[in-house]
Amino acid sequence: MTHEQLTVSVAIASWKNAVERADKVFRALTEDQYQHEIAPGRNRIIYLLGHLTAIHDRMHTILGLGERLHPELDGMFISTPDKAIEPLPPVSELTKFWTHVNSSLLEKFAALSPQEWLQRHTAMSDDDYAKDPTRNRLSVLLSRTNHASYHLGQIILAPQ
Amino acid sequence: MTHEQLTVSVAIASWKNAVERADKVFRALTEDQYQHEIAPGRNRIIYLLGHLTAIHDRMHTILGLGERLHPELDGMFISTPDKAIEPLPPVSELTKFWTHVNSSLLEKFAALSPQEWLQRHTAMSDDDYAKDPTRNRLSVLLSRTNHASYHLGQIILAPQ
Numbered sequence: 037m038t039h040e041q042l043t044v045s046v047a048i049a050s051w052k053n054a055v056e057r058a059d060k061v062f063r064a065l066t067e068d069q070y071q072h073e074i075a076p077g078r079n080r081i082i083y084l085l086g087h088l089t090a091i092h093d094r095m096h097t098i099l100g101l102g103e104r105l106h107p108e109l110d111g112m113f114i115s116t117p118d119k120a121i122e123p124l125p126p127v128s129e130l131t132k133f134w135t136h137v138n139s140s141l142l143e144k145f146a147a148l149s150p151q152e153w154l155q156r157h158t159a160m161s162d163d164d165y166a167k168d169p170t171r172n173r174l175s176v177l178l179s180r181t182n183h184a185s186y187h188l189g190q191i192i193l194a195p196q
Numbered sequence: 197m198t199h200e201q202l203t204v205s206v207a208i209a210s211w212k213n214a215v216e217r218a219d220k221v222f223r224a225l226t227e228d229q230y231q232h233e234i235a236p237g238r239n240r241i242i243y244l245l246g247h248l249t250a251i252h253d254r255m256h257t258i259l260g261l262g263e264r265l266h267p268e269l270d271g272m273f274i275s276t277p278d279k280a281i282e283p284l285p286p287v288s289e290l291t292k293f294w295t296h297v298n299s300s301l302l303e304k305f306a307a308l309s310p311q312e313w314l315q316r317h318t319a320m321s322d323d324d325y326a327k328d329p330t331r332n333r334l335s336v337l338l339s340r341t342n343h344a345s346y347h348l349g350q351i352i353l354a355p356q
Contacts, residue, residue: 042314043203046330050338075235075353154202170206178210185342186349193235193350
């Protein structure tokens with residue numbers, strides 16, 4: 037393994053770890069627990085499941101990995117806050133989307149070369165990238181990994 | 197900038213971003229708000245400030261960056277849960293430690309070469325590292341970045 041491959045492997049392992057931790061927490065919840073708020077008046081867990089799925093699905097586009105699987109989620113889970121739209125899709129359906137999106141991403145991550153990870157992401161112009169080359173695919177991956185960890189810290193607080 | 201330097205820069209930028217976000221949230225809190233629990237019966241914010249400081253300080257040791265600054269924090273903020281030891285040090289003191297620890301780390305991170313980031317961390321044997329070379333300094337950095345994001349997600353939930 038070259039140094040570059042090793043570095044990318046570490047970043048992908050970190051992503052995988054965050055997704056697997058969230059997955060484990062989600063799988064342990066009952067249907068009823070998904071309706072609980074993480075703290076009084078805050079997001080419900082079902083909303084965070086949809087939100088993480090939508091944000092991860094969007095990575096297909098921003099990383100230039102092909103068509104995303106569930107663009108219909110954005111309206112419910114990104115551009116509107118929790119409780120603005122009811123009813124949300126059932127947990128069983130969202131769980132299926134969550135699993136598909138994450139496995140699709142992992143498969144596509146594995147196909148990128150270290151050099152491709154260092155190329156700019158699609159939400160950036162060539163000019164912006166020339167100014168700041170650290171805003172590349174890898175930085176998007178690390179940012180989304182931290183986003184998953186951020187919400188995972190909240191999900192485990194929901195009353196049982 | 198070589199590819200390897202660029203990769204390490206992205207990881208350090210991600211760490212810096214997580215620490216700065218937490219720092220901004222901490223600085224906006226009143227003395228009184230530090231005593232709030234992030235959710236009913238859970239950790240108080242003052243505990244998480246000490247906990248993050250202690251975990252970050254330990255990175256000096258695990259990454260082989262020299263003596264840590266505040267080993268006395270571990271007993272209060274890592275090996276015991278919140279509310280087991282009272283009183284905790286004042287917020288003003290913990291804030292000073294938090295700032296010193298993070299600036300010391302950033303300074304030492306900047307002095308490591310990309311190759312050094314890929315070397316094993318001190319909590320691993322040579323044998324273990326040979327089996328899994330992704331368990332290196334860089335993986336510790338990403339793991340601690342996610343740890344900070346995880347608790348940041350909780351801190352912002354505390355009632356104002």
